[in-house]
Amino acid sequence: MIDKENTVSSDLIYTGKTVSLRVDTVEVPNKGYQKREIVEHNGVVAIIAITEDNKIILVRQYRKSIEDVVLEIPAGKLELNENPRECAMREFRQKTGYSAENFKLIHKFYPSVGFSNQMMFIYLASKIQKCEDKSEDQQLAVEELDFDEVYKMVLNNEILDGKTSIGVLLSKDMLN
Numbered sequence: 001m002i003d004k005e006n007t008v009s010s011d012l013i014y015t016g017k018t019v020s021l022r023v024d025t026v027e028v029p030n031k032g033y034q035k036r037e038i039v040e041h042n043g044v045v046a047i048i049a050i051t052e053d054n055k056i057i058l059v060r061q062y063r064k065s066i067e068d069v070v071l072e073i074p075a076g077k078l079e080l081n082e083n084p085r086e087c088a089m090r091e092f093r094q095k096t097g098y099s100a101e102n103f104k105l106i107h108k109f110y111p112s113v114g115f116s117n118q119m120m121f122i123y124l125a126s127k128i129q130k131c132e133d134k135s136e137d138q139q140l141a142v143e144e145l146d147f148d149e150v151y152k153m154v155l156n157n158e159i160l161d162g163k164t165s166i167g168v169l170l171s172k173d174m175l176n
Contacts, residue, residue: 003029005036018077041118045088046075046163048171049100049125056147056168057096057128061140071143071153072161073122073168084108084121093131096142101127107170111162122167124174147175 005026014021020040028034049057056073063070076091078084085103093099103123111120147168153159154168 005034008033037115039116039118041077041116042080042082043078043084043119043121044075044163045078045084045091045121045123046073046167047088047092047100047103047123047125048073048106048167049092049096049098049128050147050171050175051128051144054147054175055144056150057098058143058145058150058164059095059140060143070161071159072164075163085123088121088123088125092125095140097130097132098128098142099131100125100129106174107166109166120163122163122170124171 005028008025008027010022010024012020012022018041022038022040024036024038025033026036047057051057058071059074060069060071062068074092074095076087076095078087085105088103089099092103103125105121106124107122109120110116111118150159151168151172154165159165159168
């Protein structure tokens with residue numbers, strides 16, 4: 001049987017624009033007290049958007065955390081208590097300049113349960129059209145690539161972003 005850790009105290013040590021960090025003191029059965037560092041995050045939405053001609057809409061952007069440019073599906077963070085579907089619709093428009101009639105939740109998951117409570121929601125968007133509602137302050141390039149090419153890139157470890165890999169792999173069967 002796996003015992004639950006009881007939280008004895010919780011200290012919020014940092015609050016930022018995107019994340020907060022707290023340190024919990026927990027009582028672990030037969031081990032005494034230990035510290036747990038927890039990154040708090042409101043969550044993220046990500047969008048698999050496939051056009052009528054089987055192209056996937058991706059964004060290429062610089063990610064400071066890995067000091068590199070990454071090809072990934074459009075995504076964005078949830079505001080506190082925001083509806084994930086509504087967030088996906090907004091973020092898709094702002095990041096890409098496209099809109100979609102349909103947004104279907106295909107998966108939700110915790111990307112890194114070892115230290116964060118962040119939940120990620122992946123939506124499959126269909127009936128896509130240009131809307132020119134792209135936010136001007138976005139530092140990213142929008143690209144349309146053949147879905148099968150992107151699928152192979154995931155399998156060949158050419159795309160290393162987790163949400164993109166999961167989204168592409170899950171949507172492959174849905175598209176056939």
